[in-house]
Amino acid sequence: MPQTYQESVRHTKILNNIIDALQRERKKMSPESNMSHLDGLNWEVVVVFLPYISGTCFANGKIGLSWDLVKPFPSDAEKATLIAREVAHVVARHFAEKITKSFWFYAIHRMLEIFVTIDFEKRLSPLIDRLPFNRRYD
Incomplete structure (x- = not known):
């Protein structure tokens, strides 16, 4: 508008x-x-x-x-x-909190990709899309 x-x-x-x-x-x-x-x-x-x-x-x-x-x-x-x-x-600062959570998720994902040999993209991507980024009790 x-x-x-x-x-x-x-x-x-x-x-x-x-x-x-x-x-x-x-x-x-x-x-x-x-x-x-x-x-x-x-x-x-x-x-x-x-x-x-x-x-x-x-x-x-x-x-x-x-x-x-x-x-x-x-x-x-x-x-x-x-x-x-x-x-x-x-x-x-909820937006900054959201960015921080996304960063840590990405970092953990990359570490698991390096040390574990399953395909995270196929198994976890459908689940991640369903997770809300909004705060549950705000």
Whole structure:
């Protein structure tokens, strides 16, 4: 959806309000709290047309929401809940956690490939595609 579209502008305003509130709360926190990973992020929310319902975020502050996810929620408060959830994932570094898990899986896979003589691609690939990367209890 283009950034100039009315709904995109609305989502951007909601995101900016959430980020402003986050920055106000950060100023109240002790200097020891480690939230430096949020400094300098260029926050952006993008609504895309996908064949499924999805919300995602990236460590650089980019948030993607599918139109089918936001469409059933007409009020700004409901949309703010969806956007705030994705902001919380960035604050909690869940994307970095996902990358780390993927790295370790790849490293273990390569080590097993070297020392074990079964074909992991044929046996494990169908299983890996079924495993979710999302956090179960967030």
